[in-house]
Amino acid sequence: MSDGTRFIHTSDWQIGMTRHFLDADAQARFNDARLEAIRAIGRVAAEESCDFVVVAGDVFDSNFLHRRTVYATLEAISECEVTFYLLPGNHDALDPSSIYQTPEFGERKPDNVVVLDEPGLVEVSPGVQVIAAPLLTRKPLTDLLADAIAKAGIEGGGKSGIRIGVAHGQLDSLVPDEANPALISLASAEQNVRDGLLDYVALGDRHSTLDAGETGRIWYSGTPEPTDYVEDDSGNILVVELDGSKCRVEKRHTGTWSFIRREFPIDGADDLRVVDDWLESFSQKDRKILKLAFRGTVSIREEAELGEILDRASDLFAAVEDWDRESDLAVRPDDDDFSDLGLSGFAKDALDRLVAEASTGGTDLDDPSRAARDALGLLYRLARSGT
Ligand SMILES: [Mn+2]
Structure with a gap:
């Protein structure tokens, strides 16, 4: 019987995600980075002697991906030395069109992949159980973590060993939206932790890392590679150690891409140099996606110069988007x-x-x-x- 374990909590790999502002070359690099993240997770797992990896949903960005993408994902996992427990999320729900039930997934699934395809208990290593709350449809109608705990029939009884909840969805504390019946109750998750029914809750769906609530044992890992401008702390995985009564969670940065939004006041040639210097200051420009806004007044000549600066940037960076909504540049x-x-x-x-x-x-x-x-x-x- 185990009273200690160390594992990796990750989620929202969104393998196969396409972004409309990336051209074909940049999209290919973006895809590669998401696969490289799997290998990075495998390396951290080995360094930290982790017993297993849980992926709390949205492994795939869609149930409809080219089989090449499925193959590449499974190949990357197969190169790792730990077992990966994959939870179907809303993007890769275990519905009739599920990617997990395609021949390409079934035929190439390595031994170190387990799909958490049923709500309830799974033993993941000696004395360590996962309570899985897979999405069986894109839009569930109940709190699936609460359902999975009820199904596991663990309430009331004492437990030995370690138990980890794995779920995908928003906590009600973060999205006060009573119209969504699938929100996960933070209060009941915390109660289950305090009652000792769960030692840790591994959540997915939010792409930024978050220590939710008061227990220090309920976390969103966030995505290992950023996916959008709005994320405030993405590109991480969590190394979780449960030992006796202790829980230690260490955030490790794995992301290699960034989304950056920036607004510039422009009122003359000096401000154009500020833009140019700022653009030049980045390393690994081909992994940076920018959205820029300009406010102020420029002459025709300065507008043309700004155009040249941005044209050059668009061939240096992964993408340079116009932040139209925030832009207000008058040309005189x-x-x-x-x-x-x-x-x-x-x-x-x-x-x-x-x-x-x-x-x-x-x-x-x-x-x-x-x-x-x-x-x-x-x-x-x-x-x-x-x-
Ligand atoms: Mn997601």
């Missing part, structure tokens, strides 16, 4: 924007008309002055590249 033609371009004749006439039109203000997409400013920006870049 200055007389000296075009004086050194040496335009004459009909080009000069067109230039003068565009400048007059552009000066009428208006920022709506269909405003003629905006079209005139865009045309001026293009003229500026074309004329400059021709000189």
Whole structure:
């Protein structure tokens, strides 16, 4: 009988996730990083002499992935020396279309993979049990952790050994949304911990790491590779040690990608240098996804320069997105924007008309002055590249 164990808690691998702002090359690197995370987990498990790994849901981003992706996932796990217990989450629910029931998964499933495909108790190592709460449908209608505990029939009785709850979904304390019947009750999870029915609760669904509630034994691991801008602490796994009455949880950073949002005030050429320096300051740019907003007023010349800076960045970084909602950049033609371009004749006439039109203000997409400013920006870049 065991009174101690060490294991890895991870979740939300989202293998196969696609992001619309990544081009084909960047998407391929993003996919690779998610597979590399599995190998990183295997290395940490070996270093820390972990007994097993629990993946608390959303191993796969979808039930409909190319079999190449399924193969690659299972290959990566098979290279690790511990057993991985995979819980179906909402993205990879154990419904009739489940990826876990496809021939490609079944035929290539290595010996060190166990799918937690039924609610209830599973012995994962001598004296250590998991209470699994798999999603059998994308949108469950009850608190599946509470259901799994009820099904396991452990309430009231004493226990020997160690018991770990594994579930996927939001805690009611985090999403006060009474309309969602599937929220996991934090109060009852904490009560089960205090009563000694559960020694630890491994949760998935939130992509940021979180120590939930007061017990120090109920955690979201977060995703091992970031998936979005809104995550405040993603790219981690947890090494959990349960020993007698003690619980120690150590966060280990595994993420190699980052999502970064940033807003810049722009009011002249110096501010453009700030943007350029900030972009240059990053290492591993090909694993950084940026969303940028600019506020202020620029001349046509400065707008064109900003365009060049961003064009270059978009070929250096994994992606550079426009943060439209937060952007408010007014473009004002200055007389000296075009004086050194040496335009004459009909080009000069067109230039003068565009400048007059552009000066009428208006920022709506269909405003003629905006079209005139865009045309001026293009003229500026074309004329400059021709000189
Ligand atoms: Mn997820």
